[in-house]
Amino acid sequence: MIRVLLADDEDLIRAAVAALLALEPDLEVVAQAADGRTAVDAALAHRPDVAVVDLEMPALDGLRVAAELATALPSCAVVILTGRGRPAHLRRALTAGARGFLAKGAPGGALADVIRRVHAGARYVDPALAADALTAPECPLTPRELEVLRLAGPDAPVTATARRAHLSEGTVRNHLAAVVQKLGVTSRAEAYRTAREHGWL
Incomplete structure (x- = not known):
């Protein structure tokens, strides 16, 4: 038997996937x-062979879960299941x-097949997303610019962003101006x- 952990913040989806795998x-x-x-806690307690995790979840997102399990429980293969996958996410x-990495809109039996593949040591990437990833533009922003933009959001005050980023207000303004210029847009919200x-975020 392949032992599976399911993680998704939407109860209905988690229950449906569990019923499908049963x-x-x-x-x-x-x-x-x-x-x-x-x-992560459940994986360490139950030691599953495969963890199927949603990309966007509270507390830790699927990417951080994958990173933590890669270190703490390398025997557990992680499959990211997402409704909004982008090439950068992949x-x-x-x-x-x-x-x-599998889209939630995949055919019903696809997830079971992917679980078997990754348990056997292979990788699986949704073919459409893999094709998009080959032609997707690279992120032009530096890690620091991305972090400032993430903290600033579309409209957080510069003062609050500077405090959260442990930077001066002038530095935050400079980073946000660079972000707007590099992305060729007209506003921080855009x-x-x-x-x-x-x-990218």
């Missing part, structure tokens, strides 16, 4: 979690140590939206 004779769901921190997921759409 139909497979060689798969057993041994733990479920509604957020990333609980997922690159970051593979860098974090995920072995699989820059934030563009970065979110590309999966």
Whole structure:
């Protein structure tokens, strides 16, 4: 039996996936979690063979869960399941140590097949997303600019952002101006939206 952990903050989706996997004779769901921190704790307690985690969850997102498990429980292969995958998410997921990346809109039996593949040591990436990743633009922003934009959001005051980033207000303004210029947009809100759409944040 392949022991599986499921982590998704949407109860209905988690229950549906668990019911789907219960139909497979060689798969057993041994733990479920509604957020990333609980997922890591449950993985360490139950030691599953494969963890299927949502990309966007409270406490820790799927990428951070993958990174933590790659260190704390390397025997557990991680599959990222997402409804809003972007090429940048794919690159970051593979860098974090995920072995699989699958869209929630995939055919019903696809997840079970992916679980078997990654358990056997292979990787799986959604073909459409892999094709998009080959032609997607690289993020032109530096890690610091991305962090400032993430903290600033579309409209947080510069003062609050500077405090959270441990930077001066002038430095935050300079970073945000550089972000707007590099992305070729006219406002911080538009820059934030563009970065979110590309999966850079």
